[in-house]
Amino acid sequence: MTTFQISYTSGQYWYHLRADNGEIVQSGEGYTTKASCQNGIRSVQANCQPQRFESFFNAGQYGFNHVAANGEIIGRSEKYTTAQSRDHGIQVVLREAPTARVEDLS
Template identity: 85%
Template sequence: MAAFQIFYSSNQYWYHLRAGNGEIVQSGEGYTTKASCQNGIRSVQTNCQPHRFESYFASGQYGFNHVAANGEIIGRSEKYTTAQSRDHGIQVVLREAPDAPVQDLT
């Protein structure tokens, strides 16, 4: 099962969404407070609909951005070598993020 992990680095709070296999499938931006990071995770969970994902191919790599209703990017994927792997990453977020537990590593 996937889990969100909150961690502190470079004077900011960050989150990763790790799939059940331990791989990071989505990461958030840096936040100045833990509460803001937690709000970012809630936004990810709320915006888990297929039309909220923007797929791309750049510099020989595939990826996606997870976008909120207001158009702001709320998460970015890791880079993938194939479109199929990227699409699988999106499916993991869609399926598991809404109910994923949050692990506070700070």
């Protein structure tokens, strides 16, 4: 089951969206409070539309940014070796994030 995991490291809260295979598909920025991190997760869930993803290729690696309606980046992908793998990662977020459970590891 795809899961948002909240962790606390270096004085900040972080979320990672883990796919069924255990791989991190998308990560958020560092948040100063757990409530802000939880709001970030809700923003990801609310912005799961194809037009909210910006694909890129940089330094030999593929990736994507997940962007809210206001243009702010709300999540970044892991790095992929192929465009096909990156596109699959986007599809996982689109399909699974809206109903993914949240696990608090902080």
